[in-house]
Amino acid sequence: xxxxxxxxxxxxxxxxxxxxxxxxxxxxxxxxxxxxxxxxxxxxxxxxxxxxxxxxxxxxxxxxxxxxxxxxxxxxxxxxxxxxxxxxxxxxxxxxxxxxxxxxxxxxxxxxxxxxxxxxxxxxxxxxxxxxxxxxxxxxxxxxxxxxxxxxxxxxxxxxxxxxxxxxxxxxxxxxxxxxxxxxxxxxxxxxxxxxxxxxxxxxxxxxxxxxxxxxxxxxxxxxxxxxxxxxxxxxxxxxxxxxxxxxxxxxxxxxxxxxxxxxxxxxxxxxxxxxxxxxxxxxxxxxxxxxxxxxxxxxxxxxxxxxxxxxxxxxxxxx
Amino acid sequence: xxxxxxxxxxxxxxxxxxxxxxxxxxxxxxxxxxxxxxxxxxxxxxxxxxxxxxxxxxxxxxxxxxxxxxxxxxxxxxxxxxxxxxxxxxxxxxxxxxxxxxxxxxxxxxxxxxxxxxxxxxxxxxxxxxxxxxxxxxxxxxxxxxxxxxxxxxxxxxxxxxxxxxxxxxxxxxxxxxxxxxxxxxxxxxxxxxxxxxxxxxxxxxxxxxxxxxxxxxxxxxxxxxxxxxxxxxxxxxxxxxxxxxxxxxxxxxxxxxxxxxxxxxxxxxxxxxxxxxxxxxxxxxxxxxxxxxxxxxxxxxxx
Numbered sequence: 001x002x003x004x005x006x007x008x009x010x011x012x013x014x015x016x017x018x019x020x021x022x023x024x025x026x027x028x029x030x031x032x033x034x035x036x037x038x039x040x041x042x043x044x045x046x047x048x049x050x051x052x053x054x055x056x057x058x059x060x061x062x063x064x065x066x067x068x069x070x071x072x073x074x075x076x077x078x079x080x081x082x083x084x085x086x087x088x089x090x091x092x093x094x095x096x097x098x099x100x101x102x103x104x105x106x107x108x109x110x111x112x113x114x115x116x117x118x119x120x121x122x123x124x125x126x127x128x129x130x131x132x133x134x135x136x137x138x139x140x141x142x143x144x145x146x147x148x149x150x151x152x153x154x155x156x157x158x159x160x161x162x163x164x165x166x167x168x169x170x171x172x173x174x175x176x177x178x179x180x181x182x183x184x185x186x187x188x189x190x191x192x193x194x195x196x197x198x199x200x201x202x203x204x205x206x207x208x209x210x211x212x213x214x215x216x217x218x219x220x221x222x223x224x225x226x227x228x229x230x231x232x233x234x235x236x237x238x239x240x241x242x243x244x245x246x247x248x249x250x251x252x253x254x255x256x257x258x259x260x261x262x263x264x265x266x267x268x269x270x271x272x273x274x275x276x277x278x279x280x281x282x283x284x285x286x287x288x289x290x291x292x293x294x295x296x297x298x299x300x301x302x303x304x305x306x307x308x309x310x311x312x313x314x315x316x317x318x319x320x
Numbered sequence: 321x322x323x324x325x326x327x328x329x330x331x332x333x334x335x336x337x338x339x340x341x342x343x344x345x346x347x348x349x350x351x352x353x354x355x356x357x358x359x360x361x362x363x364x365x366x367x368x369x370x371x372x373x374x375x376x377x378x379x380x381x382x383x384x385x386x387x388x389x390x391x392x393x394x395x396x397x398x399x400x401x402x403x404x405x406x407x408x409x410x411x412x413x414x415x416x417x418x419x420x421x422x423x424x425x426x427x428x429x430x431x432x433x434x435x436x437x438x439x440x441x442x443x444x445x446x447x448x449x450x451x452x453x454x455x456x457x458x459x460x461x462x463x464x465x466x467x468x469x470x471x472x473x474x475x476x477x478x479x480x481x482x483x484x485x486x487x488x489x490x491x492x493x494x495x496x497x498x499x500x501x502x503x504x505x506x507x508x509x510x511x512x513x514x515x516x517x518x519x520x521x522x523x524x525x526x527x528x529x530x531x532x533x534x535x536x537x538x539x540x541x542x543x544x545x546x547x548x549x550x551x552x553x554x555x556x557x558x559x560x561x562x563x564x565x566x567x568x569x570x571x572x573x574x575x576x577x578x579x580x581x582x583x584x585x586x587x588x589x590x591x592x593x594x595x596x597x598x599x600x601x602x603x604x605x606x607x608x609x610x611x612x613x614x615x616x617x618x619x620x621x622x623x624x
Contacts, residue, residue, distance in 0.1 A: 023514075026516045029515075033420045034424055035420075036417045036420030037424040037425065037434070037438045040441045040442050040487075040490065041438065044441050044445050044448075050456055050460055051456065102355055105347065105348045105351030106348070106351050106352040112348075114345055114348075115349075123352055125611075126359050129359060129608075130356075130358060132540060132544075132604055132606075133544075133603070134574055134599060136544070136596075137362070137599060137600055138362060140577055141361075143581055143582075144581075145361070145365055185362075192355060217344075218340065218341050221344075239447070243447075246451065249546045249578060273451045276455060277451060277550060280455065280551050281551045291455075292459075295451075295452055298449060299448065305447070306443065310440065310443055
């Protein structure tokens with residue numbers, strides 16, 4: 001079968017076998033990148049493990065009672081995170097309800113050809129640059145500029161609708177409402193830029209077909225474009241929700257940091273992350289463990305939202 | 321064809337659909353205006369109010385303890401160097417790991433089970449609140465004194481920032497390498513390059529601009545973070561003078577803003593505004609720079 005050729009010719013035409021050194025580099029490099037990829041998994045797991053391990057003392061002592069008590073008393077060792085959990089959920093969901101129409105509206109405005117493209121591009125870039133401003137700077141701005149500016153308006157609401165429990169206390173500076181507004185500012189860029197990307201990805205055939213059968217611009221937007229882009233928009237909204245729940249600095253500076261439970265959105269309150277930022281530095285003993293328990297709850301909440309976001313994007317995006 | 325049917329084909333602004341259309345267009349323009357309003361307000365306040373407190377003393381002096389001197393609060397010099405040093409520590413850790421993980425995802429296992437898990441994990445890690453990263457580093461490094469017996473340190477702060485940078489770098493590396501056409505890979509392998517040579521000489525260089533965009537964005541994010549630093553690096557009013565000082569508390573611009581904004585003294589508040597001026601100017605320039613670099617690459621998103 002094989003042709004018999006002399007050695008000189010063989011070595012001339014045979015494919016060269018890689019030198020051992022080159023193969024070692026190849027294998028070594030692959031192992032290094034595998035190790036680096038596993039770092040993500042290791043970090044993620046150890047974050048969970050460490051937070052869970054540190055909070056075991058509190059979990060075994062309070063159990064689920066921790067979720068439904070608003071006591072926070074280092075002297076008697078009584079801890080409960082109801083105020084913080086309520087504050088986290090309420091501020092993030094309320095800010096989401098304000099930010100969704102604003103963000104999606106802006107995204108539609110800069111993807112439809114209402115005004116020249118370069119103006120729309122500038123608006124898009126400006127909204128995205130808003131995401132680059134650190135949260136502590138937004139907090140500083142909220143404390144010194146925004147809160148004094150909106151207080152008269154909040155006072156007006158209090159005077160007119162004070163009988164409703166949600167507006168039941170006088171706004172005296174820091175409180176839940178300014179925190180909600182600054183959260184809106186922080187999550188707006190996320191919703192806008194993700195919605196913009198998914199609106200841009202809708203095939204132009206769909207739009208042209210809708211115009212062709214006589215639909216007006218906004219009928220097209222509501223009946224064709226948004227349903228086609230809904231997976232991306234929902235994903236963006238959920239990511240924003242996760243961000244809002246975990247947001248720390250701006251909220252800590254403006255929410256007033258009080259563990260007294262109140263239905264009023266003008267009263268000082270707490271979120272889990274602001275509680276951590278505020279108390280973790282000086283805490284010791286079982287307070288650390290209780291704070292870790294609160295951190296674990298926060299992690300589980302954000303994890304659920306993020307996993308749900310990824311799932312829904314996958315689930316809904318199969319359409320187009 | 322009678323007159324009325326002819327008229328029905330011309331644009332009639334008083335029709336309900338046209339009025340509704342106009343109303344919705346105006347509403348969306350109004351929403352867009354509200355969305356950019358905060359950026360304009362925040363930036364103008366920070367630039368005008370913060371910029372007015374910037375002078376040479378503010379930039380190089382050490383901050384005074386609050387309440388010591390009501391007229392002058394010193395400067396933000398140590399905070400600037402601290403932010404710089406901790407961001408560098410974070411980059412040294414997260415850039416190799418992030419780029420390596422991205423290379424694995426894009427070049428070795430495009431859709432394997434482990435690769436999908438890593439992608440999922442890095443998305444989850446991106447969603448982990450930044451304060452949790454601080455709590456985590458506090459628990460494993462600060463409270464255990466694992467770093468040669470030091471507790472709060474600039475290194476611990478840098479490590480907690482690196483956790484936040486990691487997901488961004490992994491994601492951009494992964495996506496940048498995916499944009500490199502497969503023909504380049506086949507050509508490299510076809511002329512006998514090993515996989516390592518192919519990655520290091522062909523694909524990584526051609527994805528370099530997109531990757532550096534992601535790295536710049538990650539650095540910009542890390543430099544502005546506060547939450548992971550408040551109980552890992554804590555705060556210090558002094559310049560670092562030697563390598564040893566890396567193992568002690570370290571100040572940073574963001575923590576300085578947080579601490580001094582809540583002080584009741586006017587002088588400290590002014591320092592907080594000055595610090596946010598520096599931070600915002602640096603971060604916005606990093607962002608704009610990364611956008612500009614992103615348009616340069618041969619296989620960047622904006623071109624392909």
